[in-house]
Amino acid sequence: CVSMVFLSVILDTLRQAGIALLPPMAPEQIAEIRDHLRATPAYTEHVQAYSDGAARNFDHTAEGTEIWCHAMSDVVAAPHFFEFALAQVELARAYLEALPRLYSMNAFWTRPGTRAPVAHLQEWHRDNDDDRFLAFFVYGTDVEEEADGPHEYQLGTHHGGEPGGPISVFGPAGTAWAADTHGLHRGPKPARGHRLLLWARYGVSDPPRAY
Numbered sequence: 001c002v003s004m005v006f007l008s009v010i011l012d013t014l015r016q017a018g019i020a021l022l023p024p025m026a027p028e029q030i031a032e033i034r035d036h037l038r039a040t041p042a043y044t045e046h047v048q049a050y051s052d053g054a055a056r057n058f059d060h061t062a063e064g065t066e067i068w069c070h071a072m073s074d075v076v077a078a079p080h081f082f083e084f085a086l087a088q089v090e091l092a093r094a095y096l097e098a099l100p101r102l103y104s105m106n107a108f109w110t111r112p113g114t115r116a117p118v119a120h121l122q123e124w125h126r127d128n129d130d131d132r133f134l135a136f137f138v139y140g141t142d143v144e145e146e147a148d149g150p151h152e153y154q155l156g157t158h159h160g161g162e163p164g165g166p167i168s169v170f171g172p173a174g175t176a177w178a179a180d181t182h183g184l185h186r187g188p189k190p191a192r193g194h195r196l197l198l199w200a201r202y203g204v205s206d207p208p209r210a211y
Helices: 004-017 027-038 058-064 072-076 081-086 089-096
Strands: 019-022 067-069 101-110 133-139 151-154 166-169 176-179 195-203
Touching (some): 004 089, 019 166, 072 101, 081 101
Antiparallel strands (some): 101 195
């Protein structure tokens, strides 16, 4: 549970920069999430809606593609992550200045390969899911060096202004942050290992514009 003082600090940072670190999830919780996801079907893209719709064996998919994900229902059913998303509701309410609606929960993996960077994922881009929306991210694997493919964000661009400089989010599995992804951001391809990213999004419309 985040104290009101800490919430105020996070909110101020988020409003100014467009991104702010959150209290991390515990390593044992992340390990349970990974075990759960590895036992569920995989889809070949970063979200199921962009895939060919075919559910495949996780291990087979991880060996044969560079980006794979899970059905939203399997992510919602993962231990601890739904609780993490619900714990962010007050921050979402304060930032969005409206009733926040939790409209998506996703998880995807990437690994090194020869595939060109995906424009709406691994190159600088803006999301336009709703009139106002806020995303909450958690690393499911360690991302402690550039070779691990850190999430990157151009500070201050959530207001549509000029970039205040890019920052990279580094940390062990469980590292968590909030970001207004209308700002410029990307998740570069990892140069080594598997990278797992989980995220949940709150918006203000029912349904959000992108849906």
